[in-house]
Amino acid sequence: MTRPSLQPPVLPGYTHVRPLGQGGFADVFLFQQDMPRRQVAVKVLHAKVRDAAVRSLAVEADVMAALSSHPSILTLHEASVSSDGRPYMVVEYCPGSLANRYRAEQIPVAEVLAVGVQVASAVEAAHRIGMLHRDIKPSNILVTQFGHPVLSDFGVATAVMAGDADDVAMSPPWSAPEVVDRMSSGTVASDVWSLAATVYTLLAQHSPFDEPDRRLGSDELKARILKAKYRPTGRADVPASLEAALAGGLRRVPGDRHHSALAFGAALQEVQRELGLPVTPLEVPSEAWSQSSRVTVDESPRGPARSTVPVAPRRHVTSSSTLARPPRTSPRAIVGWVVGAVVIATLTTALVMSLAGGG
Numbered sequence: 001m002t003r004p005s006l007q008p009p010v011l012p013g014y015t016h017v018r019p020l021g022q023g024g025f026a027d028v029f030l031f032q033q034d035m036p037r038r039q040v041a042v043k044v045l046h047a048k049v050r051d052a053a054v055r056s057l058a059v060e061a062d063v064m065a066a067l068s069s070h071p072s073i074l075t076l077h078e079a080s081v082s083s084d085g086r087p088y089m090v091v092e093y094c095p096g097s098l099a100n101r102y103r104a105e106q107i108p109v110a111e112v113l114a115v116g117v118q119v120a121s122a123v124e125a126a127h128r129i130g131m132l133h134r135d136i137k138p139s140n141i142l143v144t145q146f147g148h149p150v151l152s153d154f155g156v157a158t159a160v161m162a163g164d165a166d167d168v169a170m171s172p173p174w175s176a177p178e179v180v181d182r183m184s185s186g187t188v189a190s191d192v193w194s195l196a197a198t199v200y201t202l203l204a205q206h207s208p209f210d211e212p213d214r215r216l217g218s219d220e221l222k223a224r225i226l227k228a229k230y231r232p233t234g235r236a237d238v239p240a241s242l243e244a245a246l247a248g249g250l251r252r253v254p255g256d257r258h259h260s261a262l263a264f265g266a267a268l269q270e271v272q273r274e275l276g277l278p279v280t281p282l283e284v285p286s287e288a289w290s291q292s293s294r295v296t297v298d299e300s301p302r303g304p305a306r307s308t309v310p311v312a313p314r315r316h317v318t319s320s321s322t323l324a325r326p327p328r329t330s331p332r333a334i335v336g337w338v339v340g341a342v343v344i345a346t347l348t349t350a351l352v353m354s355l356a357g358g359g
Contacts, residue, residue, distance in 0.1 A: 009083070013033065067122075072151060110275070114272075128284070175194065181226060203235060242268075
């Protein structure tokens, strides 16, 4: 069935430029913000969504707000509800993704190592506030206007957190065996797998268990992932230490992998030192920040009055008419305002005439 053409929301202070993409629950548009003037990306839910999808976008906004200060995570600017009742998020506009890059060219090893450490830092930061990403892959690593990689799209993570795990669409080429086999909806270990699979893909120009010259069918790919027999990237300029670091993240048994995203990032740093490259810092938040930034599911309705996305109660679909309205003003208060305005205007006129006469 063909999807209808994308319909951008009407947002005060923003001008629609063009569509950027569409997904199962949300569409993304490029907008021009009027003040401050800049281009932004707007992710907006479809007009008709279930309660869990609305909740998941609310949690996604909260997660991204908590993590936006991290230099390798996409920045959230705003979240609210459009005039037609669709929840939306305004985020930093990134003109490209690493998915386009690795398909078009062989990315240098030094650059892949730097990207790997930066994204490992972002994943570790998410883990430290109790959040799993669950969908790490090249297309979710965007590139900012200044060429810096940032991790995006916490939608799958927050859909699970908001109680919508049944409809989560995984990305098999980068998913861990236990996720592909539906034994788990995600763990720290499965995020480490996806992180290693993503770095492997940037080097090899194909996912770890695909063929270099063709994409395998879903059943064959699943069978290979479940066996998890590591195959080298096939690049002569990839040192054995980097192959070992990748293999350490792609082991079949979760407990045999790098124990954290931080550990995987540290393994990539060791390869940088071995090759005489500048060592990319692992930017990890403090324990105090991690504790204060933890995100939970808020069941109460939220809207523009709280500058965030409204969350529908589990047993009732929240419509735009239930959002916070300004209090009604009594006729007596209106009369008082008018009289006050007249008095102020009279006094102002007398003061001006007095000053003019004295000059």
